[in-house]
Each structure stands twice: as C-alpha cells, then as structure tokens.
Amino acid sequence: MLDSFRNWLDDRTGYRDLLEEALNEPIPGGSRWRYVWGSTLVFTFAVQVMTGLVLWAAYAPSTRTAWESVYFIQHEMTLGWLVRGIHHFSAQAMIVLLAIHLVQVVIDGAYKAPREVNFWLGLVLMQIVMGLGLTGYLLPWDQKGYYATQVATEIAGSVPIVGTSLQRVAQGGSEYGHHTLTRFFALHAGLLPMLLVAFLGLHIYVFRRHAIHVKDPKGRPEEKFWPDQVLKDGVACLAVLVAVMGLTIWKGAELTAPANPAESYSAARPEWYYLFLFRFLKFEWVSRAGESTGLGEALGAVVIPGLLMGVLVLMPLIARVRRGHSFNCLYLWVMLLGAGALTGLAIYEDWSKEDAAGRDFRAAYHKAHVDGERAVELAQSPSGIPPEGAITLLRNDPLTQGPFLFERSCIECHQPAARAGEWIRSRKAADGSKKTIVISPKAPELADPRHPREIRFGSRDWIRSVLTNFRGHFEALGNITIENGASKERSEAAAAILDGMMADWSESNGSVLTADANRADFDALVEFLYAQGKRGDALPFDDPQVHRGRTIFDSGQLTKGTVDACTGCHTMHAGGDAEPLSEDLYPILTGYGGNEWLTAFIAHPEAHYGGNGEGNNAMPGFADQLSSHQLDLLVRWLTGDYYRRETGNTDQ
Amino acid sequence: MTDDLPASGGDEPRRNFLTKLMALAVGSVVGLVPLAAGIGMILDPLFKQRRSLLGTDAEGFLKVTSATSLAPDQSPRMFKVIADLQDAWNKFPQTEIGSVYLRQNESGEVQCLTARCPHLGCTVDYKADQQIFSCPCHNSSFKIDGTPNNDIPPRGMDTLPALNRDGEVWVKFEKFRAGVHEKQPV
Numbered sequence: 001m002l003d004s005f006r007n008w009l010d011d012r013t014g015y016r017d018l019l020e021e022a023l024n025e026p027i028p029g030g031s032r033w034r035y036v037w038g039s040t041l042v043f044t045f046a047v048q049v050m051t052g053l054v055l056w057a058a059y060a061p062s063t064r065t066a067w068e069s070v071y072f073i074q075h076e077m078t079l080g081w082l083v084r085g086i087h088h089f090s091a092q093a094m095i096v097l098l099a100i101h102l103v104q105v106v107i108d109g110a111y112k113a114p115r116e117v118n119f120w121l122g123l124v125l126m127q128i129v130m131g132l133g134l135t136g137y138l139l140p141w142d143q144k145g146y147y148a149t150q151v152a153t154e155i156a157g158s159v160p161i162v163g164t165s166l167q168r169v170a171q172g173g174s175e176y177g178h179h180t181l182t183r184f185f186a187l188h189a190g191l192l193p194m195l196l197v198a199f200l201g202l203h204i205y206v207f208r209r210h211a212i213h214v215k216d217p218k219g220r221p222e223e224k225f226w227p228d229q230v231l232k233d234g235v236a237c238l239a240v241l242v243a244v245m246g247l248t249i250w251k252g253a254e255l256t257a258p259a260n261p262a263e264s265y266s267a268a269r270p271e272w273y274y275l276f277l278f279r280f281l282k283f284e285w286v287s288r289a290g291e292s293t294g295l296g297e298a299l300g301a302v303v304i305p306g307l308l309m310g311v312l313v314l315m316p317l318i319a320r321v322r323r324g325h326s327f328n329c330l331y332l333w334v335m336l337l338g339a340g341a342l343t344g345l346a347i348y349e350d351w352s353k354e355d356a357a358g359r360d361f362r363a364a365y366h367k368a369h370v371d372g373e374r375a376v377e378l379a380q381s382p383s384g385i386p387p388e389g390a391i392t393l394l395r396n397d398p399l400t401q402g403p404f405l406f407e408r409s410c411i412e413c414h415q416p417a418a419r420a421g422e423w424i425r426s427r428k429a430a431d432g433s434k435k436t437i438v439i440s441p442k443a444p445e446l447a448d449p450r451h452p453r454e455i456r457f458g459s460r461d462w463i464r465s466v467l468t469n470f471r472g473h474f475e476a477l478g479n480i481t482i483e484n485g486a487s488k489e490r491s492e493a494a495a496a497i498l499d500g501m502m503a504d505w506s507e508s509n510g511s512v513l514t515a516d517a518n519r520a521d522f523d524a525l526v527e528f529l530y531a532q533g534k535r536g537d538a539l540p541f542d543d544p545q546v547h548r549g550r551t552i553f554d555s556g557q558l559t560k561g562t563v564d565a566c567t568g569c570h571t572m573h574a575g576g577d578a579e580p581l582s583e584d585l586y587p588i589l590t591g592y593g594g595n596e597w598l599t600a601f602i603a604h605p606e607a608h609y610g611g612n613g614e615g616n617n618a619m620p621g622f623a624d625q626l627s628s629h630q631l632d633l634l635v636r637w638l639t640g641d642y643y644r645r646e647t648g649n650t651d652q
Numbered sequence: 653m654t655d656d657l658p659a660s661g662g663d664e665p666r667r668n669f670l671t672k673l674m675a676l677a678v679g680s681v682v683g684l685v686p687l688a689a690g691i692g693m694i695l696d697p698l699f700k701q702r703r704s705l706l707g708t709d710a711e712g713f714l715k716v717t718s719a720t721s722l723a724p725d726q727s728p729r730m731f732k733v734i735a736d737l738q739d740a741w742n743k744f745p746q747t748e749i750g751s752v753y754l755r756q757n758e759s760g761e762v763q764c765l766t767a768r769c770p771h772l773g774c775t776v777d778y779k780a781d782q783q784i785f786s787c788p789c790h791n792s793s794f795k796i797d798g799t800p801n802n803d804i805p806p807r808g809m810d811t812l813p814a815l816n817r818d819g820e821v822w823v824k825f826e827k828f829r830a831g832v833h834e835k836q837p838v
Contacts, residue, residue, distance in 0.1 A: 050686050051689070054690040054694055057694060058693070065741075068742065069741060071741060072740055077693055077696045078695070078696040078699045079689050079693045086686055086689060226672075227676075230679065231671050234674075234682060237682040238678055238681060241685060384738065384742070384743030387742055387744055
C-alpha cells in the first residue's frame, strides 16, 4: 500500500531522484568536520526565518509601537524572550560562522577555478547577512539601536553627490520617523531575506555542480553526504544551538530605553561585528584623509572597506599567478587580525581604559541600562503604556527626570559629600595663566543623582540633624560669601541663617532632645514632622506616635525637661487637623518636606521665609529656571513620589 | 523514508544504521527546539488570558448613558460603549469598544441588545420607518425585541444585562460567538 503510494508519488514528482541528488552526493576522501560550516550557516538562516516569522507576527513597526511591541514580546508573551533571544544570538552566530566559512574556503583553496563564481556568490551572501544585521539592530527602536543606526545612515549621507538623497531614501525622509522603521523592516524581513534565499539557492546549486572541494582525497574511502556528513553537520548545528540557547538564557537579548531624540546616548555603539569599522572611523587620520579627498566619512566607512573587499573579490584571479594563493591566505589573515585588533581596541577603550572617555561610556551604558529597566517597570505598572507610546513613561517619570534636573540646576550648591571636588571652574589669573578653582558646596547635601533611590532631604535623619545640629547641618552656607562671588544680599542671608534663632534653638535644646529619657519623645517629634510630608513610608496622621509628636511640637513638653515650642516661630497646620496650631510665622512648616511645601520652596524660597527680600533668600528662586512640569518632576523625585514596583528587589 | 535511499557504503551496514539514527536524532533536536519555541510564542493567546476591558464594576457592568437619553416611545437607540481598553502593550483610557441598542419597554425596564449581528458579526442598523433591525452585510433582519425576522441569522440578537441605577444605565458588555445557534460568550 505504502509502496504503491510511493511509486505513484515518484512517478508524478520524481522525488527519489531529488533525494538521491540531495543526499547521496559522494564525498571523496570521506566526511569531515571541516565541511560543516556551510551547513551551520544554512541552519542558522533557517532558525532566523522561523523565529523571524514568529517575531514578525508580534512586531509593529512605528515609532510609537516598535519599542512597545518588542517590550511585549520580551516581557509578556509566552516564550517571547526565548524566541527573541534565539533570533538575536543566531544573528551574531551567523557572522562568526560566516568568517569561519570564508577562512575555511580560502585556506583550502576552494575559491579557485572552477569555483570562482561560487566564491563571489558567497561574498554577496556575506553582504546580505551584514545588511540583515544592520537593519535588524534598529527595529526595537531603543536608544542603543536608534543611535547606532543613525551613524550608519549619516555615513550614507556623507557619500559625495548622492549622499543626501541616499540618506533620505533609506530613512524615508530627512529625519528618523515612522517611515524609517517601515523601510528598515521591509528590508530586514522582505527584500534582504528574499535576496538571501535566491543567492543561497544559487550558491548551493553551483556548489553541487562542482562537488565539494577536497584538499586531500587520498588515503580515505569515499563516503556519501547521507548519513556520514549529515551527522557531523548536525552535531555542529547542535553546538551552535547550544551556544545560542546558552547566551539567550545567560544574557538574553537586551532592550534599552525607548528611543528618544532629545536624550543623548553617549554609549552608542554598533553591534560588535561592526566595532572594527567604528574604531577605524575614530582615527583622526582617517577623517583627515576623507577631508582631503573630498569623500568625507565615506572614505573610511565605504571606500576603504570597499577596496579591501575588492581584493577579496579578486582572490580567485590572484590565485592564478605564482604565490597568488599564499598572498590570498596572508591577506585574509591580516584582514581578520586587523579587524580583530580594532575590535579588541574598541572594547578595551570602552570597558577597561581608565580615561574620561572610557568612564563616560561606562556611565552612559549604565544609565541606559537603568533607564531600560525603569521603562519596563513603568510599562508593567498599573497605568501601563499610554497611546502616545512608552517614550512618555520616562519623560514623565520623577525617578528618571529628577536626577537629571538636579544634576543640571541644583548640584553645584547642594554637592553630595562623596563627590566633593568634582565641580571646578577655570579662571584666568592676572598673569594670564589658567587657574582651576574647586567650587565649594554652598548648601546641605540633599541627594546624589547617582543613587537616585536614596534621598537625604526630608528624611528622618535629615530632621534629626536639623533639630540637634543646625549649624553643622547648614555649615555649607558659610561658603556663600562675597569673595566666592555671591551677592551682598545672599551672603548676609546665609550668615543670618547660621547665626539665627534656629541655630541657637538647636544648640540650647539639642541636648534635651537627645537625652536618654526623651528618646521616645524625640522619635515622636521627628515622626510628626516626617508625617507632614506624606511620604510613602510615613505614619498616618492619627498614629499615636505622630500625635505625641504633635503635642511636643506645640508645647515643647518632654518627659524630662522642656524645649522652646516650635509653634512659637513656625506656621504649622498639622495634617489631619481642622485648625492650624500656629499662623503667620516663618519659615512655614505646614506640609514640611512634602510635594507642595518643596515646590513652593524651590520656586520662591524667600516667600517661605516671610516675604519678598524681607526674609531669608540665601537660595535663589527657581520659578523662572524650571517649568512647572520640571519643578514637579524634581520635587516628586526628592519626596519619593513615583511609581515603584511592589515586589521588586531594586526598590526596597 | 530512509529505506528509499540507495544503500551507501555497505561494508558496515550496522555502523551505517547507527549513523543514520544519530543523524536523524540530532537533526530533529536542532530543528525542533527553535520550532517549538516559535510555536509556543505563536500560541500565546491560548496560554495567556489578558483582561482587555478595564474600569467595569465588580459584576462587569459599565455605565453607558443616562436613563433620560433613552427614547420616550420605546423605540431603540444606539449608544456607544466606552471603557478603558488594554490592547496588548497599550492602555487606552476611555475608548469606544462597541455599541448597543437600548430601549425602555412598557414596564419601564431597560432592554439592551448588542449591535453585533449574531450571523457573522457585522454591526446591525435600526430602520425606524419599518421598526426593524437590519444587517447590511447579509440581510439578517430582526424585530424590535431582537427576535429574528428571517432565517438568515442563526439566533436572535444577543441581549445584554442592563440596569437602571439611579437614573444611570449600566450594561454588562460582552461578545458572543457568531454563526451558532446558542449564545456563547467569546
């Protein structure tokens, strides 16, 4: 029954001949491990087609959906991380295998007549695979892919005469946008794979036409492709698969923060197999040569690599002359060593070199990583990804924007102790020489943007320190002097704070607060003040401890001894109370350390102290330097008012 | 399939058989692992139930309109159903998710019919002049209470639970399978 069906099928299709042709190819000298490389490439390509189609079914190419859909694949869909990881690492495996395949073919002399055409077909395939890598890198539309690919399109744009048009066509316009993604996607999933299939078909057809190139067939019996070579090929493919799976599970495919044209990314690097070219373009002489030849960046990025590739193309012809083959082998090794050395140099400079550029790269890489994780955390938060896209998540996130704004507008005065000496200014001395002056801190440390989840300002420790060690706490205000460039008004205000009533209060009452018998009272007073800011970990207003603190704040009565009541000097409308404890006294402590209090303080510090220029204005107002949105982000970062994952190890 | 292949070598048939077996086994592993991962991801909708409608009350009701906007003469009026929608990665706040016909019957109860045709899912029109519902796709026709007027639809228009809560009309919006006799939630 089965036999007659097979006979019928063979009669109609001739499948037995096809199988015979495909599987029983004779291999003179027997199967060998050195023949596996071509098969591993076909295998990885098949894997790319399989995983690529599945990813295609979940990917949405537009600037508002690309990152979002990749995030969904990576973090929400069944096995999405695995499929994306396999696709990501197989792509890189393909590059490695391509290089090995090329070396194998050249050192074995398999590129020589009559196999020249097939060698050239192989070089075309190499270009297509490199193109697939380049186009695929952009598709997640994350910071890494966005900025790395911009370099590639800028290079295209630097080509003389046609450059601008070329860049426009590639990008789908003068800037990156929706059409950049749709075009890159069409190339990555449509045109390039189609070309690859066509050229691979030709490559295998021509390969079979000339049969396998055997360097030394003598001494070993002939074998057939099936099953001897198939088994070796299979084992090699298995090794590739194990490596790819291992990398997927161990490292996983990365997804950095959503691409943001306004947010620079100093760690932009191409995929590792383009690093040699990236490093090559960093040589100044390459740029100078480009400038003098009128080719610009295209010289180093297109013309020189093109010429080097050209030699590769000519190899089958070079092999015809005496010692030609030896030259070819030497050339290839020199090329690979050169590329390897440049790659190594690029990696060393980024990851190990102790210079400013290296440190900047590592800091930027770290930040991109943190931002990427934060974007995912926010995407998974109950508010989810809005229709405007995930880019708004980080843009409106206090934890992301607050440290940035702080670093820009606040840190020079509010220096973190751990980073003292980092802020310098160079001044011209009278004799014309340059002098570097270390800027001293002028206000207490509030936070270090490098550790954005640890805020000193308004914490319980901060409150304790203000109450018991006021002068020490605000010591840095002593640097606000006319000699340091401060105005008379500001320097006087700073001096007034350090010599003021609160400093005296702290000096005379601090020991009462810290007395052993009053420990619980002190804690209660701190807890009462801390509760006013309504921070996430504060006790509720009706907590007995907060209540106790409220009484002390109002009366100054402690278990042992008394302090001057706070209500004697400060306005306080305690949270949960209908009536204020005290009014029209400055500085205002109502809502101390909370969003409203801090917003008002940063915008107009002097108003907090009782009026225009009348009160204390050691700190300048920021109402005109920060937009209300920026102010809100800065404040909510400092008060810890932002989303945090409830069960995460990164938060608590 | 293997026995279709012309014998190769032949000197050591046993070794050859073992090689074939191993080649097949290894080939299957390297082929099936990525394939299985891909199939697993494609079948994601079968593994993961994602709640798509947000902002309903505990029983799944959504506020659709106020009772005063219903027609006074018991004729049906179409209303859009608006809810927060979770669609894959996006959360769309207050977006249109479908439409319903609401009418008040003689005893003042609110009746709700989904506008999705039970035949093949098109949106049904109401013809006020003939007082019938008519589907523009395949001519399904229904009476004002949703019972079929012809044999094209497999069942009447699907009713949805509706409540008048202090002058607000709340509807439990659901979708049902089209093309079958029984009313089954999707």
